[in-house]
Amino acid sequence: MLKKTLLSLIIILISATLLFAGASNESTSKSSSYSSPLAQVQVTNISETLLGLNTLYQYLNQNFLYDIDIDKVEEELTKALFKALNDPYSEYITEEESEEFTEDITGTYVGIGTYLTKYSPSYIDWDKKETYMVEIIAPFPGGPADRAGIRSGDLISHVNGETVYDLTATEASKLIRGKKGEPITLTINRGNAVFDVTLYPEEVTTPNTTSLIIDKTNIGYISISTFTQKTHELFSEDLRNLMNNNIKGLIIDLRNNGGGIVDSATMIANFFLPDGATIMSIQHKEGSGKQNYSAIASNDTRKVLNIPIVILTNGGTASASEILTAALKDNNRATVIGSKTFGKGIVQDSAMWKNGYIKFTTAYYLTPNGDNIHEKGIEPDILIEDHVYTDEEIKAYYKFIEDNRDDISAYIKAHPEYTKENMDNYVMLHSDIDFPELALKLLIRNEYIYSLPYSERPKVDTIYDSALIEAISFLEKVE
Structure with a gap:
């Protein structure tokens, strides 16, 4: 029994030496008495951790077959440090990603026109969609996202069929911007409803x-x-x-x-x-x-x-x-x-x-x-409650958009004046819709607004904006 135990121990030690030193017989014979520098590192605080990483790097740099890109090593170590913070709002933004980060948000750029946020990939909780999908904070008024009915709180799971789960907020934002005139399809999660929306990025001005x-x-x-x-x-x-x-x-x-x-x-x-x-x-x-x-x-x-x-x-x-x-x-x-x-x-x-x-x-x-x-x-x-629609109504709404895109454009071309009468008339012509009438009113309103030159677009909606109407009524009663 003792011999069997000793034999097993010898085999384990030899296997460990082979694993660390390499597979060749020459390396094995030379490494049997080799003392690993890693074994000498006692990690008790961040300084010693960094010392240990330096020891590991020096060892790899000496023995790894290929050249090591030290800049890439430093970048990945920095990312790992921020990943370990376990905070969705903390991140390392690389030089390649910094252009968007530093962009003046009052400028003009090509995109779908929306503010968005996304948790760091290291913060994923698969029971919470908002931790791995892109969340729409706010669409720009009159932009492609706004006109398509994308709303605050919508979650984007896919862009052109590819998941966004492993992307940082900066990477996701860059991807969702797309390229001018090229269609981009977003998979939207709203409540229990999941549906695709195809947008065409265009030049948008960040409002202020x-x-x-x-x-x-x-x-x-x-x-x-x-x-x-x-x-x-x-x-x-x-x-x-x-x-x-x-x-x-x-x-x-x-x-x-x-x-x-x-x-x-x-x-x-x-x-x-x-x-x-x-x-x-x-x-x-x-x-x-x-x-x-x-x-x-x-x-x-x-x-x-x-x-x-x-x-x-x-x-x-x-x-x-x-x-x-x-x-x-x-x-x-x-x-x-x-x-x-x-x-x-x-x-x-x-x-x-x-x-x-x-x-x-x-x-x-x-x-x-x-x-x-x-x-x-x-x-x-x-x-003032936000408008809440059922899954069936949401699907019917987007099907209506897809089926009537040309019809909407033709109607606005035939009735170019932005008036309540023209908008109400369009709604009346489609009274058989399977979603709330207000949604159609807002859709045709948005399309009318977009059809106007930017400088001529109305700045407020005193017709259908219930919160604004309530605010006006409230202030008119104040003495």
Whole structure:
């Protein structure tokens, strides 16, 4: 029994030596007394881990048959570090991926026109679709995605038949942009419904701010579709022009605003809050060395404190736009109308790294009332339910689009005026549809808007936009 045990042990040791040293007899004889440098590394902290990796690299560099691309090694190690953070909002953006990351979001580019988000592939939970599919945060008004009926909260599982599960947010965004004029088919998951939508990427302009006085009222309206470093300046100019026209109320439309530069949001909030009011608070990791702080309203800017305000929100209202919403809501400076916001209550920092960028979560932000809204969102004061359709209605809607694409174009060509009468007439001609009439009204409205030159497209819809209609009614009743 003892001999058998010793023999087994010798075989195991010889096998281990062969596995490590190689298969040739010469290597085996030389390696039988070889002491592996890996065996000497005791990994107890990150410094020793890195030392161990260096030892491993040096060993491979000496013994691996082929040349090692050290730049590729460094890139993959950096990606692995961010993967280990297990945070969907933290990632390493390589030099090749950095062009889109640094692109000015107020510029023009070819794509389908939408804000989107995607968890890091390392964060996949197969029981939760949103962790491995691309989520639509907000379509650009009038863009290809918007006109096709793609909505905030839709999930994209495939692009041209290929899954997006293993892609980063940057890779997915680049793929979904497509090429001008070339069809791109997205597989959309909405609730339990799964269907394909074919779009044609085109030149789209990333929206920023839009302002006007709503027809037949004395109510000002400013929509903010994203927050850039210049948004607060553009908003200030819009606000000044509206105030010069003696508006009696203001609607700030943050629907489908996916966020952006936090400082722009806090500076806009400062326009409407008295000196000393809390705008938001930042809560860093304990022991990070960074101080928690609060953004406080000050008198170093123009103030508009004497008019009532309504903020419009929906599920696409996220991040910086939620900061502005909460700042005015918690300070009783605005009434929120619409549906619950997205719920992104964390902050990311970014920095250049090896000709690319690193982006990582650094803090929670809290509302003036001290609430953490992350993955919770902000409830409106007046709820306007989003339109919810059954699976059968969704399928019928997209079948109608495919079957009537030419019919819609022909109708608009024959009736080019963008009027309620023309839109209602088209709906009446298709009264036998198997989905809600409102969906068809919005479809024909969107197609009419797109048919107009960009500069002539109406900026608001006071015909079918129920949340906007409610906001106007609310402000008209305020004395």
